[in-house]
């Protein structure tokens with residue numbers, strides 16, 4: 001039943017729990033994923049921790065342009081609990097431009113932590129969280145540590161019939177990553193989804209919800225993003241996913257976050273021991289020399305590789321120069337002191353010929 005529903009949703013991890021059972025913790029937890037899903041042990045996995053100072057700015061990266069996102073052209077969307085996350089199926093009439101090819105939307109889903117604890121994001125920026133923006137209302141000292149993430153999955157509609165076919169091919173999928181932060185105000189667009197979580201409390205449940213502008217879930221600046229090649233963040237972890245992580249976070253309220261964290265179960269309704277659906281995020285994976293690009297110039301904090309080389313050499317030559325200056329000054333001072341002592345010695349030796357006096 002669950003499998004049939006998920007095929008209906010355009011089947012795709014994480015909407016399609018094909019193959020061996022997996023979880024985030026325990027005997028089937030993330031460190032064991034490669035045993036049943038070999039791609040999860042690959043060298044180009046997602047998510048990653050983006051070190052913003054090593055990012056390469058690429059001014060040729062164009063803004064992301066969603067087409068048909070505001071008016072999806074269908075009266076209803078299907079929202080489902082697949083036991084790993086809440087998935088909203090999206091019609092392929094939603095397109096993305098600004099990528100190497102034309103991509104069509106398949107679904108969006110969420111990753112989150114657990115109530116009262118930090119964590120939940122998959123992609124990280126400089127070790128933890130979305131950057132705190134000046135004047136932001138994030139809790140916990142600027143940007144929030146309670147940061148869920150939304151992923152909008154698309155497939156290459158020029159080359160493939162659907163996402164399940166596209167996911168097997170390099171460049172077949174493109175995912176938009178949106179960092180969610182806790183701010184002072186609720187975000188009205190997210191209520192279009194959150195208000196219906198009560199209808200999909202248990203794994204395998206599905207509900208039809210009124211369609212809405214999916215664009216309103218995205219941050220305002222679609223021209224500011226990080227780009228790299230990675231993978232699905234859940235088994236089967238297929239690689240060749242073109243990732244776009246928006247730099248701007250989107251703020252939801254604490255009550256909205258708690259709705260996301262507290263509404264769902266990872267188990268089916270009939271299960272005698274219900275398990276809460278929390279902490280459904282994968283830890284950052286090794287970068288393994290993959291380039292990470294940014295569509296925007298570096299901020300004042302970061303440096304390019306060229307600048308780092310210049311700074312290192314500058315520091316070395318600077319130190320060498322300083323050493324030489326100190327060395328010669330010290331040498332001159334020593335020479336002068338010797339000279340002075342010599343004068344004193346000569347003067348005193350003139351006065352007292354058999355006085356030992358100081359020796360140089």
Ligand SMILES: *[C@@H]1O[C@H](CO)[C@@H](O)[C@H](O)[C@H]1NC(C)=O
Pocket residue numbers: 007008010011161162163164165
């Ligand atoms: C996806 O497309 C392939 C190839 O056309 C087809 O065999 C498959 O049934 C499709 N899958 C879904 C879930 O629609």
Ligand SMILES: *[C@@H]1O[C@H](CO)[C@@H](O)[C@H](O)[C@H]1NC(C)=O
Pocket residue numbers: 170171227228229291292293
């Ligand atoms: C991602 O991979 C494609 C093809 O393998 C390549 O052309 C592209 O430059 C890569 N992009 C990044 C950001 O590394």
